[in-house]
Amino acid sequence: MAGPETTIRKHSKTKPEVQSEDNPDPAHVALCLDIIESLWRQESTPSVASGEKPLDGLIRTVLSQNTNDLNRDRAYERLRRLYPTWEDVLEAEIKEIAEAIKSAGISNIKAGRIKTILETVEDVFGKLNLDEMKEWDYIRARDFLQNLPGVGPKTAACVLLFNLDMPAFPVDTHVSRVSRRIGWFPPSASAESIQASLEEIIPPKRHLGAHLNLILHGKNICRSRKPECARCPIRHLCLTGKETAGS
Numbered sequence: 001m002a003g004p005e006t007t008i009r010k011h012s013k014t015k016p017e018v019q020s021e022d023n024p025d026p027a028h029v030a031l032c033l034d035i036i037e038s039l040w041r042q043e044s045t046p047s048v049a050s051g052e053k054p055l056d057g058l059i060r061t062v063l064s065q066n067t068n069d070l071n072r073d074r075a076y077e078r079l080r081r082l083y084p085t086w087e088d089v090l091e092a093e094i095k096e097i098a099e100a101i102k103s104a105g106i107s108n109i110k111a112g113r114i115k116t117i118l119e120t121v122e123d124v125f126g127k128l129n130l131d132e133m134k135e136w137d138y139i140r141a142r143d144f145l146q147n148l149p150g151v152g153p154k155t156a157a158c159v160l161l162f163n164l165d166m167p168a169f170p171v172d173t174h175v176s177r178v179s180r181r182i183g184w185f186p187p188s189a190s191a192e193s194i195q196a197s198l199e200e201i202i203p204p205k206r207h208l209g210a211h212l213n214l215i216l217h218g219k220n221i222c223r224s225r226k227p228e229c230a231r232c233p234i235r236h237l238c239l240t241g242k243e244t245a246g247s
């Protein structure tokens with residue numbers, strides 16, 4: 001697999017601004033986020049960031065695919081207990097890794113991905129450590145991560161935001177559902193297009209808190225099956241909420 005050049009250069013962490021006519025009104029987004037933030041109180045402070053090393057965060061995020069946080073964490077903790085260093089994991093057989101992470105589901109696939117990721121990281125960095133990526137610019141870091149097996153835009157964005165302090169905006173099922181219902185995006189909008197748009201219009205310093213608050217809003221009020229619009233503090237700003245109130 002083609003990896004990035006191995007020479008590490010110092011770059012800005014920001015990415016080029018791209019204006020799109022399809023983006024929602026930034027003032028409307030900011031107002032909704034202000035209200036949601038006052039409800040769920042997740043702010044973009046360093047104490048909210050994970051503090052986890054980038055490679056640890058990457059492997060934990062790969063384990064999180066198609067499972068819940070509890071099973072992901074069980075699998076991760078067991079893997080680290082059985083194989084305390086990433087060098088130990090790299091030396092293990094794929095079937096041994098799969099056995100260690102079985103609580104996360106599709107463990108054979110995830111084990112193969114983890115092994116290939118570790119091999120690639122060792123090839124590119126000469127060690128099993130991604131800390132040097134903190135000096136990369138956003139685009140380079142994103143492209144490197146998305147070239148790894150099993151790492152799509154959402155997984156890459158999680159590592160960029162939580163582990164590398166870069167201005168990504170991960171869009172999971174809750175963020176995409178709430179964003180579409182509010183009317184920021186059409187129902188057919190893809191998660192990738194929502195991510196690109198929110199990364200443009202939400203100031204980077206708000207990304208972490210906004211991401212967490214939208215997830216909490218989606219889990220607790222704007223739930224998939226039965227959104228509780230009647231008790232939602234942004235219903236007067238929300239396309240779906242206004243329709244519900246008028247029905």
Ligand code: SF4
Binds near residue numbers: 228232235241
């Ligand atoms: S008003 Fe209803 S649809 Fe809109 S964000 Fe709130 S709960 Fe979701």
